[in-house]
Amino acid sequence: MNIRPRRRLLAALAVLATGATLCGPAGAADKKLVLGFSQIGAESEWRTANTASIKQAAKDAGIELKFADAQQKQENQIKALRAFIAQKVDVIALSPVVETGWGTVLREAKAAGIPVILTDRLVKEADESLWVSFMGSDFVEEGRRAGRWLLDKTKGGKEEVRILELQGTVGAAPAQDRKKGFEEAIKADPRLKIARSQTGDFSRAKGKEVMEAFLKAEAGKKVHALYAHNDDMALGAIQAIEEAGLKPGVDILIVSIDGVKGAFQAMVAGKLNVTVECSPLLGPQLMQAVKDLKAGKTLPRRMVTEEGVFPAEVAAKELPKRKY
Numbered sequence: 001m002n003i004r005p006r007r008r009l010l011a012a013l014a015v016l017a018t019g020a021t022l023c024g025p026a027g028a029a030d031k032k033l034v035l036g037f038s039q040i041g042a043e044s045e046w047r048t049a050n051t052a053s054i055k056q057a058a059k060d061a062g063i064e065l066k067f068a069d070a071q072q073k074q075e076n077q078i079k080a081l082r083a084f085i086a087q088k089v090d091v092i093a094l095s096p097v098v099e100t101g102w103g104t105v106l107r108e109a110k111a112a113g114i115p116v117i118l119t120d121r122l123v124k125e126a127d128e129s130l131w132v133s134f135m136g137s138d139f140v141e142e143g144r145r146a147g148r149w150l151l152d153k154t155k156g157g158k159e160e161v162r163i164l165e166l167q168g169t170v171g172a173a174p175a176q177d178r179k180k181g182f183e184e185a186i187k188a189d190p191r192l193k194i195a196r197s198q199t200g201d202f203s204r205a206k207g208k209e210v211m212e213a214f215l216k217a218e219a220g221k222k223v224h225a226l227y228a229h230n231d232d233m234a235l236g237a238i239q240a241i242e243e244a245g246l247k248p249g250v251d252i253l254i255v256s257i258d259g260v261k262g263a264f265q266a267m268v269a270g271k272l273n274v275t276v277e278c279s280p281l282l283g284p285q286l287m288q289a290v291k292d293l294k295a296g297k298t299l300p301r302r303m304v305t306e307e308g309v310f311p312a313e314v315a316a317k318e319l320p321k322r323k324y
């Protein structure tokens with residue numbers, strides 16, 4: 001029997017087998033990483049920029065992103081996390097709407113062996129092993145920076161400085177921390193007093209509505225300043241102040257947080273006095289963290305975003321450089 005054709009057949013089968021391995025379903029090493037991200041919603045310009053940053057960075061990094069918008073509801077975030085666990089994603093990222101109530105679902109993720117990265121906001125849970133890292137701003141420091149700016153702006157005066165405060169979402173880390181930091185800073189001068197404080201839920205519409213109510217309640221009294229926990233509420237309040245026949249930024253000093261383009265435009269127009277930066281551009285850092293985790297690296301427990309303070313005097317120069 002001529003064995004040559006048999007050899008040729010075996011060689012062809014070997015090539016086919018190799019080819020099948022190379023061209024077939026991707027091996028574990030080529031498998032795309034899958035990240036499940038539970039976003040709070042779209043309550044502010046900041047949040048929209050944060051979502052865009054994360055979506056773009058996932059694309060750039062070749063990471064498959066499963067994105068869930070919770071529309072401001074914690075129950076929706078819990079459902080999303082459970083769906084990610086069922087889908088066996090590689091990593092979960094969570095931006096928690098409020099601080100408490102996460103223990104059960106985070107334990108479920110841990111039991112499934114899925115690491116959780118907290119982005120933007122922290123949770124309050126005794127067991128800190130339920131997340132591997134927290135990346136985002138130092139909200140207490142942001143509050144302090146806002147307070148220090150107002151202290152400096154009003155220093156040397158004799159009269160009481162009456163402040164209205166628009167708080168963020170009730171129970172949210174930035175609302176609590178920004179309040180705490182601001183109060184801590186203004187303690188340095190007993191003339192500075194928070195006359196009224198209420199939640200505006202981090203939204204422009206609510207900021208306007210609450211400011212209208214504040215101004216009605218304050219009729220006949222002097223209001224010196226407004227401290228808004230984010231720019232969107234400040235922008236809503238500016239409308240309310242104008243509709244009440246007052247000049248925002250002049251009759252009432254306005255201090256807010258985030259540093260979105262809308263705030264810079266308001267500063268250029270002379271209607272807002274200062275914005276303390278809180279960067280939403282967390283996407284690239286998050287994707288790097290996902291890759292590092294999967295490469296077996298240990299992430300730092302805390303990654304703090306570096307940020308500045310932008311008073312109205314620098315707004316025109318800074319506005320063209322703003323990325324969100």
Ligand code: AHR
Pocket residue numbers: 043044045046047120121174202229230231232257258278
């Ligand atoms: O958690 C960050 C805060 O949430 C931003 O300051 C605010 O604009 C957003 O909605």
